[in-house]
Amino acid sequence: MAATNRFDAIVIGSGISGGFAAKELTEKGLRVLMLDRGKMVEHGEGYPYDGKPAYEVPARNMMPKPLIESDYFIARYGYVSPSNQGFYNDDRLNPYAFDEGSKFYWIRPAAVGGKSLIWGRWSFRWAPEDFQANARDKIDGEWPIGYDDVAPWYSYVEKYIGVSGSRENLPYLPDSEFQPPMPMNVAEKWLKARLESKFPGRKLINTRLSNMTEDKPDQNRTKCQFRNQCGNGCSFGAYFSTQAVTLPAARATGRLTLRSDAVVTNLEYDPQRKRVTGVRLVDAKTGQAEVVNADLVFLCASAMASNQILLNSRAPGSGRSWFDTSGTLGRYVMDHIFRVSINGEIPGMQDLIEYGRRPGGVYIPRFRNIGGDEGVGFRRGYGYQGSAFRNAAGPVGFGASMKEGMRRYGPWKFGMTAFGECLPYADNRVSLHPSKVDRFGMPLMKFDVTFRDNELKMMADARAQGEAMLKGAGLMNVTSYEGEHVPGDAIHEMGGARMGRDPRRSVLNGWGQAHEASNLYVTDGAQMASVSCVNPSLTFMALTARAADHAVRTRAMA
Amino acid sequence: MIDRRTALAGVTAMFGTSLFAPIARAAGLAPAAALAPPVISEGLPSVAVFTPTQRALMTALSERVIPTTDTPGAIAAGVPAYIEKLLADWALPGDRVPIVAGLDAIEARSQQDYKVSAAKATPAQQDALLTLAMNGQIPGGAPFFEAFRQLVIAGYYTSEIGMTQEREYLPVPGEYNGAFPYSQVNKVYSA
Numbered sequence: 001m002a003a004t005n006r007f008d009a010i011v012i013g014s015g016i017s018g019g020f021a022a023k024e025l026t027e028k029g030l031r032v033l034m035l036d037r038g039k040m041v042e043h044g045e046g047y048p049y050d051g052k053p054a055y056e057v058p059a060r061n062m063m064p065k066p067l068i069e070s071d072y073f074i075a076r077y078g079y080v081s082p083s084n085q086g087f088y089n090d091d092r093l094n095p096y097a098f099d100e101g102s103k104f105y106w107i108r109p110a111a112v113g114g115k116s117l118i119w120g121r122w123s124f125r126w127a128p129e130d131f132q133a134n135a136r137d138k139i140d141g142e143w144p145i146g147y148d149d150v151a152p153w154y155s156y157v158e159k160y161i162g163v164s165g166s167r168e169n170l171p172y173l174p175d176s177e178f179q180p181p182m183p184m185n186v187a188e189k190w191l192k193a194r195l196e197s198k199f200p201g202r203k204l205i206n207t208r209l210s211n212m213t214e215d216k217p218d219q220n221r222t223k224c225q226f227r228n229q230c231g232n233g234c235s236f237g238a239y240f241s242t243q244a245v246t247l248p249a250a251r252a253t254g255r256l257t258l259r260s261d262a263v264v265t266n267l268e269y270d271p272q273r274k275r276v277t278g279v280r281l282v283d284a285k286t287g288q289a290e291v292v293n294a295d296l297v298f299l300c301a302s303a304m305a306s307n308q309i310l311l312n313s314r315a316p317g318s319g320r321s322w323f324d325t326s327g328t329l330g331r332y333v334m335d336h337i338f339r340v341s342i343n344g345e346i347p348g349m350q351d352l353i354e355y356g357r358r359p360g361g362v363y364i365p366r367f368r369n370i371g372g373d374e375g376v377g378f379r380r381g382y383g384y385q386g387s388a389f390r391n392a393a394g395p396v397g398f399g400a401s402m403k404e405g406m407r408r409y410g411p412w413k414f415g416m417t418a419f420g421e422c423l424p425y426a427d428n429r430v431s432l433h434p435s436k437v438d439r440f441g442m443p444l445m446k447f448d449v450t451f452r453d454n455e456l457k458m459m460a461d462a463r464a465q466g467e468a469m470l471k472g473a474g475l476m477n478v479t480s481y482e483g484e485h486v487p488g489d490a491i492h493e494m495g496g497a498r499m500g501r502d503p504r505r506s507v508l509n510g511w512g513q514a515h516e517a518s519n520l521y522v523t524d525g526a527q528m529a530s531v532s533c534v535n536p537s538l539t540f541m542a543l544t545a546r547a548a549d550h551a552v553r554t555r556a557m558a
Numbered sequence: 559m560i561d562r563r564t565a566l567a568g569v570t571a572m573f574g575t576s577l578f579a580p581i582a583r584a585a586g587l588a589p590a591a592a593l594a595p596p597v598i599s600e601g602l603p604s605v606a607v608f609t610p611t612q613r614a615l616m617t618a619l620s621e622r623v624i625p626t627t628d629t630p631g632a633i634a635a636g637v638p639a640y641i642e643k644l645l646a647d648w649a650l651p652g653d654r655v656p657i658v659a660g661l662d663a664i665e666a667r668s669q670q671d672y673k674v675s676a677a678k679a680t681p682a683q684q685d686a687l688l689t690l691a692m693n694g695q696i697p698g699g700a701p702f703f704e705a706f707r708q709l710v711i712a713g714y715y716t717s718e719i720g721m722t723q724e725r726e727y728l729p730v731p732g733e734y735n736g737a738f739p740y741s742q743v744n745k746v747y748s749a
Contacts, residue, residue, distance in 0.1 A: 053727060053748070054716040058598040060640070062712075064648035071595055082598050090595040185736025226731040228749075355738035356731035357749065392725075392746040395711060398623045398688060403724070406711075407745055439593070 007033040007257070009296040009551075010279050012264050012309065015114020016537045017524040017544045018300035019242030019250070020157070024548035025298070026253040033257045033292060034250070035281060037301075038111040040260040041087065043243035046111075047233025049083035058082040074098065077489055078107030078118065083232045087111045087118055097433045097446040104447035105488035106304055112260050113242040114302060115491070115537075118231055121210040121239050121359065122385065123163045124534035125154050125174045129370065134424070134530050136372070137379055141332060141424045141529040144501040144510035147174070153542035161240040161541070162216055164224075165208035173365045173534070179214045181206035182224070185354055187346045187388035187412040188362050194473040195364075202367050202469070207360035207385070210240040210538075219245065228357035239359075261285050263440045264301065267313040269322040269517065276520045282440040296519050296551055300544065303525030304333075304430060307496040308445050310507070310522070311432050323497070323516050329507050330431055332424035332498055333447075334531045336490040337455045338417055339483035342466035344475030346388060346412040353390055353409055361387025364416065364469075366533055368461070378457040379423065382533050384466060386416025414475060418462035419490065421533040422455050428487075430496055449487040459485065492536055494525035512547040518554075523547045603646030607654055612661045614677035616641060616706075619664075622684050623710040629724045632714050640713035657709070660691060660702020667696050721748040 008030035011021045022034045040046070054060045061082050068076045075088040089108035091098075096106050109115050128147035135142040151174075158177040166181040184192065184206060192204040211224040221237035221244060230239055237244030250256040261284040268278035268291060278291040299306045307330055310323045321329055368374065368381035390409040395402045428450065432443035463480050470478045487493070500506025503515035512527050514520040523544040525536060532539075608616060620632040620641065632638070645654045664687050668676035672683050679687070691699030714720040721727045727748040 051729060053718075053721055053729070055718045055721060058600050059644075059648045060712070060716040062648070064598055065650045065653075066647070067596060067598060069650075085595070085598070093593060093595065183734060183736055188736070226734045227729070349737075351740055352737045353740045353743075353747070354734070354736055355747070356728065356734035357747075358734045358736070392715075395707060398692070398707060399685065400625055400627050403624050403627060407724075409740065409746060 005293065007031050007292070007294040009033070009298065010035065010292060010294045011298045011300060012279065013114060013300035013302060013305070013524065014112045014242050014247070014258065015109070015300065015302060015524070016116045016119070016240075016242070017540045018114065018298070019116060019246035020541050020544040021298040021300055021521075021523060021548055022250040022256055022258075023246040024545050025296075025552065026250045026255040028548065028552040029255070030296070030552065031255045031257075032250065033259065033294065035262040035264060035279070035292075036112045036114065036258075036260050037263040037284065037305075038109060038114070038260060039086070040258075041111045041113055041117065041233070041243065043237065043241075043247070044233075044235040046243070047235060048086070049232045050235050051227070051229070052083065052232070074105055074107060077105045077486075078491055079231065081231070083229075084118060087113070087233075094438060095444065097436060097444045100433070101446045101448045102450050103486050104449055105486050106445065106447065106493070107488060107491050108302065108305070112258065113247075116241040117233060117243070119537060120491075120535065121230065122363075122535040123158075123165075123176070123208050123210045123240075123538040125176055126150070126532050126534065126539055127172050127174055129172060130530065130532040133380065133421075133532075139423060139530075140426070140505070141498060142500065143529050144499055144506075149510070150539070150542050150546065153546040154538065157538065157541040157545055161210060161245055162212035162214065162221070163208060163210055163538070164206075164213040166206040168203065168205050170203065170205075170365060172370050176208060176538075178208070179212055182209065182211070182213060182358055182360055184362060185358075185388055186349050186352050187414065190346060190349065191388065191414060191473055191475075192362070195469055198472045199469055202364065204362055204364050207363050209360040211359050212238050219248070221245070224359065226356035226358055228359045230359055263442070264309055265289075265312060265440060265442050266309060267297065267299075267322075267520065269313060271315075271322065274517055276514075276517045284440070287440075296555065297521070298544075298548070298551075299520065299522045299526075300524045303494050303496065303528075304445060306522055306524055306526040307333075307430050308432070308442070310497055310526075311430075312443060323507055323514055323520075325516060326504050326506055328426075328498065328505060330496050331426050331429045332495045332529070333428045333430055333449050333487075333493065334422040334424055334495045334528070335449070335487045336492040336531060336533065337420045337422055337451050337459055337485050338490045339485050340459045340463045340466070340480070341415060341417045342384075342463065342470055342478065342480045343413065343415040344470045344478035346414055346475055349412055358387075361385065368458075376461060378454045378461065380421035380454075380458065380533065382418045382420035382458055382462045384416040384418050384462070386414060388412055388414040414470065416466065418459065418466060419492075419533055419535070420455060420458045420462060421531055422451060422487075424495060424498070424530055425452065447487070451485050451487060456485070492525075492531065494528040494531050494536060497522050497526040498529040499527050500529065511550045512543060513550070521547045521551055599647040603643050605646050607642050607645045608658070608661070611665065611675065611677065612658060613638070613642070615661050615665060615675075616657070618677045618684055619661075619688060619706065620710045620713075622681065622688055623707055624714050630719050632710055635714050635717040635719040637710055637713040637717065640717070641709045644709065644713070653705075656698060656701045656705050659698045660696075660706065663696045663698050663702070664688075664691060715748070
């Protein structure tokens, strides 16, 4: 297909960022082509196991081991199961150079909607402190924007998507525009009271979740029904996904064209005009390559895939991307470090259980190094995500007595996991493999990303503090666990095409706009210059909406 | 109720090997195309994991682990078929080893103690044999017991009977109550 002028903008990727870009741009009057490398998944009808109990899901919804070994050896770390297998990347068909470089789990979706169908849905604002952290710590990578630049856009997206949570007035964790929080259970309330009195300044709060507690009839969305089967796809539209939220809005304008199975390999570029002139893609079904054109391009392919596309956009014969005049492209890749968990038993309340299956749980916000270095041996901080629950009593022996015993519940238990901030390091980088290509001719991604001393010390502290807090609060049989810390494992990978004021030190400006092409915006996780310790997706949405507004305003002026 | 895919797998056996492709795909029997993600096998077990003697004993012992009481037991819940299917297609070949070895050891012990095949022993004798295995008093007994009990429990509590009769399943709870009296249900809620 030859170049056309059918579209004002092309959005690459249809996940949390891409879907939001398509919604904003079409609502502002642009004709938009949204591309996704994955297969089409329609809201509702694309969720074959929505509402199905285990006995109606293949293999009782436990991933067959041979299938994990042959095709989902990375997706296994991203919680793939038979009920959501269709949303995930097949690691055999779409590999990266996982056997070279350092160990990295690149957990990818492969469906329209991207990670919005499989995400954890915890939604937090960044704090003013997060945007200032690199500058304050004199770490390369000063943010060109601050909290006040993003705050109105947080409000804008929160009101639209629906975020449940409690107002806490914490300086380090700004409140969102909340729907009512999902309630704590009786054991979590018990823990909250004891922990907060024993450890002044530390808080245990309701989670902040994109699962709604109020209906949005104007969006045909119903509040959470407490099934906790979010990963199967939710026909109620109770949580934010492209399918439930941004795709219907974009389609309603009549200006959206959505194309699935379209694998973008690179951007075409005019170095004289300093503009992106085309988007090259390969049709995954036919293998045909083509170039599509538009004045404006939003690259939202996911943090690492956007890096891959940018790195692969280069002059013939050149190893250097058009967008890497700074030499920073592919560098400063980060993920949250999180393989520390602490568990214990909460005594009492034996006659009470949970009714309903609540997604989410409770959150202990960051308390380390707020406002400056506290001399604890590492920079930045971490928060804990957890919940209290009761499992069925375990089996004792066998036979009728075992069966009868398993009709009761075990004690209340509480478990939590720390999520810590990773610093940006220039040599934590991704690059194109020099020789290996995938089935579309795209050079494989190679990862050289490791956690360093700061992150490991932080996790040691998170483990010690977590144990101290749970023991101090009166939990019994407190145990802790520290697993292998593999970058990518938290599925919060970010960076590589960071924002910055100085084109010699960054890839994008403070609007997410490429220094080397004013008609290219990168608004997914690739743009991040640091990662805070809170879950990132809400920030991607806010930055995407802000960038779309900027792109359309500057376009109108041009 | 006959599962649709099991029924299709039965149909395909009538035709032999040259299946009309859509029927083969519907039955989950077609080899995965090289460029498509494989489909999870849901037909009959692709290999026979057990000899008839082992299968009969595995079936009998599953019912001893979760017997019929005031609710149906493991056999009614389809646990034996689940175990064989899992070991054939959803687990790795090595996972079969402790199960098969344990069944053989229990069979040998039954012949020795009761002069009868373990599958045909009385429930009390089967309970005694399982107890010996549980306590490691039969070669390979302890690893067999642990793995086998897990299989029975997993199969039972994810079955329709296990989830909806033995336990209580709320397809759409609609609300959350984090201080709900157990006495109002006297059961465990299925996940």
